[in-house]
Amino acid sequence: MNRRRVYLAWFALHGFFILTVSLQQTLWIIGQGYTFLPTSKHWQDAESVTTTALGETLSLSNPLRQSVNAYINGTGIEGGYGFFAPSVPDSYKLVIELHYPDGHVEYELPRVSDTATGVRLATLLDQIGRTYYEPLREIMIKMLAYSVWQDRPKATSVRAVFGFVSIPKLSDARAGKTESYHFLYAYDFSFHEPAASER
Amino acid sequence: MNQPHQNVELRGSWSKWRNFLFSRDSSQWLTILRAGLGLEITLYALSLYADWKRMFGSASTGFLNREFTEALMSIQSPLVPRIGWFLWAGQHLGLNEETALTILWFLLFAAGIFLIVGIFSRSAAIAAWLLHLCVAKTGGYLAYGMDNFLTIGLFYLMISPLPDAWALDRKIWRRPAPDPEPVGFCRRVLQLHLCVIYFFGGLTKALGAGWWNGDSMWRALTRPPFDLIPAQTLLHAQPILVVTGMVVCLLELTYPILIWSNKTRPFCLTAIIGMHVGIGLTMGLHLFSLVMIVLNLAAFGPGALKWWRGRVPPPQMELQPKGI
Numbered sequence: 147m148n149r150r151r152v153y154l155a156w157f158a159l160h161g162f163f164i165l166t167v168s169l170q171q172t173l174w175i176i177g178q179g180y181t182f183l184p185t186s187k188h189w190q191d192a193e194s195v196t197t198t199a200l201g202e203t204l205s206l207s208n209p210l211r212q213s214v215n216a217y218i219n220g221t222g223i224e225g226g227y228g229f230f231a232p233s234v235p236d237s238y239k240l241v242i243e244l245h246y247p248d249g250h251v252e253y254e255l256p257r258v259s260d261t262a263t264g265v266r267l268a269t270l271l272d273q274i275g276r277t278y279y280e281p282l283r284e285i286m287i288k289m290l291a292y293s294v295w296q297d298r299p300k301a302t303s304v305r306a307v308f309g310f311v312s313i314p315k316l317s318d319a320r321a322g323k324t325e326s327y328h329f330l331y332a333y334d335f336s337f338h339e340p341a342a343s344e345r
Numbered sequence: 346m347n348q349p350h351q352n353v354e355l356r357g358s359w360s361k362w363r364n365f366l367f368s369r370d371s372s373q374w375l376t377i378l379r380a381g382l383g384l385e386i387t388l389y390a391l392s393l394y395a396d397w398k399r400m401f402g403s404a405s406t407g408f409l410n411r412e413f414t415e416a417l418m419s420i421q422s423p424l425v426p427r428i429g430w431f432l433w434a435g436q437h438l439g440l441n442e443e444t445a446l447t448i449l450w451f452l453l454f455a456a457g458i459f460l461i462v463g464i465f466s467r468s469a470a471i472a473a474w475l476l477h478l479c480v481a482k483t484g485g486y487l488a489y490g491m492d493n494f495l496t497i498g499l500f501y502l503m504i505s506p507l508p509d510a511w512a513l514d515r516k517i518w519r520r521p522a523p524d525p526e527p528v529g530f531c532r533r534v535l536q537l538h539l540c541v542i543y544f545f546g547g548l549t550k551a552l553g554a555g556w557w558n559g560d561s562m563w564r565a566l567t568r569p570p571f572d573l574i575p576a577q578t579l580l581h582a583q584p585i586l587v588v589t590g591m592v593v594c595l596l597e598l599t600y601p602i603l604i605w606s607n608k609t610r611p612f613c614l615t616a617i618i619g620m621h622v623g624i625g626l627t628m629g630l631h632l633f634s635l636v637m638i639v640l641n642l643a644a645f646g647p648g649a650l651k652w653w654r655g656r657v658p659p660p661q662m663e664l665q666p667k668g669i
Binding site for chain 2: 149150153154157160161164165168169171172175176180181182183206212213215216219220221222223224225226227228229230231232233234236237239258259261262263264265266267268269270273285286289290293311313315316317319320325
């Protein structure tokens with residue numbers, strides 16, 4: 147009987163987290179106006195209730211917030227389930243220009259060895275595209291540019307051009323419209339091979 | 346005046362709810378979950394092998410600095426496991442980063458193999474959960490839906506009573522069969538979790554106009570890197586895109602209703618598995634599809650198989666569901 151009570155208590159807590167996270171994500175999507183429902187302050191108010199319930203309004207160092215965060219991450223319920231919903235976003239693209247001392251330029255994309263990792267790279271580019279904090283975005287792009295430069299260390303400077311590929315609507319595609327590339331940001335970097343003492 | 350009557354009703358519904366949650370079950374579903382997630386972890390490890398060190402190496406080797414991503418994660422969740430913890434432990438044992446990362450990969454792969462055959466099931470389940478969580482969280486910017494669902498599946502596997510009937514552990518160590526009540530309880534929680542997943546997935550899709558006019562299906566299938574089918578072919582199949590988009594919305598939205606009835610479960614389960622097979626084939630999301638199929642088959646498969654064999658439980662058993 148006691149065992150059942152323990153199971154029930156855990157089930158109640160676990161279910162509460164699953165439902166609250168799912169509601170939070172759904173209300174956020176509606177509150178941002180991404181759906182055909184009319185935007186209203188009530189959606190955002192409701193979302194803030196779920197945010198409070200998950201302890202996300204507590205300070206970052208609060209043990210309760212950290213414990214809840216660890217639990218929902220450990221159980222895989224932190225993300226909500228609205229994949230490709232309510233609509234499918236455009237995809238982002240990063241092109242790396244490698245400039246050599248003799249003046250010639252090579253163009254490269256970040257590469258991975260496996261299709262499954264390719265999906266992960268696309269996820270990373272999406273994350274960069276959704277990052278509005280400029281210094282963070284620059285650091286992430288710099289790391290990707292550095293990984294490309296490592297294979298071509300003779301390049302003296304690297305320009306990373308970040309943009310998105312706009313996919314036409316189905317009706318527009320039927321009318322002959324094709325996908326188009328849109329520039330968002332460009333960053334210039336120069337990398338140097340570490341000295342022997344740094345290796 | 347009505348209070349005693351209401352109390353009886355409340356007790357009655359509480360009793361039904363308790364019976365629903367604590368139904369006794371065989372460990373058949375655990376066999377599917379263990380072997381299926383073992384296969385998933387093995388394929389997952391193999392798919393990451395070539396890029397493993399680039400993904401999780403430090404600044405000088407990786408394409409996303411592990412120390413940077415873990416530092417960002419520490420701000421939000423300092424208690425969440427990460428690869429850095431293993432590397433720190435490895436450092437104290439005199440292992441360099443490359444060796445420690447290689448060992449970590451082999452441990453993950455071995456956990457998958459152990460789960461498939463069912464040897465050291467409990468330890469393998471805990472190891473698989475922990476190692477996968479470290480990999481998924483350290484590579485948080487590279488993680489996608491599949492990682493979430495794999496964490497969910499491994500978490501339920503880890504807390505469920507193992508070893509199951511078909512695990513090698515049972516044959517080798519002659520372990521007794523697990524208590525059917527916790528087995529049934531864990532399955533019930535997984536079933537309910539899946540219902541929430543599909544309901545909210547369906548709801549958010551249904552709130553976007555694109556899923557009702559074929560636009561979202563078109564965009565999903567032409568968006569790199571999921572653009573396996575030529576766009577021209579898709580343009581010729583516009584009516585199919587419209588119908589498929591609607592079916593996906595309705596299927597996900599109604600999953601929490603259709604999956605519980607003995608009559609509709611085989612249809613619902615077949616349709617949802619068909620949808621995931623379709624996602625795997627047309628978008629190349631093989632690992633995502635596999636983990637969803639495993640979770641569905643483990644949660645609802647054994648009962649549905651009974652129906653297919655023509656052994657539908659008698660109607661009175663539906664009050665106290667067993668083996669759903």
